[in-house]
Amino acid sequence: MTDPIISVRNLKKHYKMKGGALNRSVGFAKAVDGVSFDIYPGETLGLVGESGCGKSTVATSLVRLEEPTDGSVIFNGGEWASTSSHSDTEPRSNDVTTFDKRDLKRFRRGAQMIFQDPSSSFDPRMTVGGSVAEMLLVHGMDDKQRRRAIVEDLLERVGLSAEDYDRYPHEFSGGQKQRIALARALVLNPDFIVADEPVSALDVSIKAEILSLLKDIQEEFNLSMLFISHDMSVIREVCDRVAVMYLGEIVELGQTETIFNNPKHPYTEALISAIPTPDPRTSQKGIKLEGTVPDPSNPPSGCKFHTRCHRVIQPDRWDLDQQVWRRLLNFRDRIQAGAIELDTLRENVTRQEDKGAVSADDAITSEIRKEFNLPQKLDDPDAESTLAEATEALADDDFERAAQQLTETFTTPCEETDPAEVSHSDTHTSACLLNDEEQSPMNAATTND
């Protein structure tokens, strides 16, 4: 097998968080927390996840626009080692994280970035041709005419014309600017491109054109690409393999078709089910990804996705409807955080009493269940008894007792165990307790039987 162009191992970027009157360090936001992947020549790897998962931080850390906290980024592109500008005899590192200024400059010839917003990446006072040609000048091409010829050719290859060389950024639409950004990324003949949400700021019709251009250019130039997007349908269109990222970690990695046809991580499953369909009434698998990505300075314990996972594991003692189990845990977490507006619920109850609908004593506990979409009676008597005690404690304004009841009774292995990576095939991995025969209590129970 050919060597990867780029190998990322255990990449971390932890931001120091400051706070308090003295602006002291109060912890870390683990934006990227141990990410590993390879990208092979001519391949496009997609990095997908919701906003705040850490995708852009992976990109900026791996090209060292930001200094990574830990990990290595081995770059083998552009016959890197043999064309080094270093003349000394010491063995040379190809780890980007250890590059000095000179190596970094050479590396950046071979590894280019395209960003989401093409408008902000051009100097409004410079012609677009001049902006692209400047890259050649910085990297030592003194011949002005040669620079111009190369740039004019590239402008044509990205679907513009040679005459556009002398025009200014404001004369172009968003899609055209993204074409110019692509020309600028290509002008130094790179091996590797990081495209960070390159089409998400564009209109739908333009999006398709730019994606198609990216695919053509990638083939023509035999480029390797890290393609970042929050949009699963865009990822499906352009990527050979996909890495799914959640809260600083890769939770699933595999061939694009495998990921879409046989997702193994519930987060991947949820992202796929959220892809809009032409008819919004069809193809909904009933998976609703509620809430947002948690704060990386205070991540959940165990599996970081457990607070939102529709497949969050029930211990053996329960056999509740899975949706009800999810809602019970949501209820528990909200009570624990003190995030419930009892006064509003009481007002609702009073309004209902005015209409003579409900008796006063049970009304508030019933209203609490309604608020959290919980059944008025759970099938399991033990679970029901705990829930009833907790709602009664809440009705007495005793948050502490309610929280204690719920946290002692309703627990999940997903919050206790950090899932290990499991291989489903040579090219497909995921990190979920449900897939881990050794770690999953459900599998352990089946094995023991």
Ligand SMILES: Nc1ncnc2c1ncn2[C@@H]1O[C@H](COP(=O)(O)OP(=O)(O)OP(=O)(O)O)[C@@H](O)[C@H]1O
């Ligand atoms: N300089 C910083 N200091 C502290 N936290 C940061 C910093 N930059 C990013 N973060 C945090 O790191 C996390 C990951 O951010 P990042 O921009 O990489 O996510 P993303 O998946 O690319 O999302 P988006 O698509 O919205 O940019 C977020 O919680 C963000 O708030």
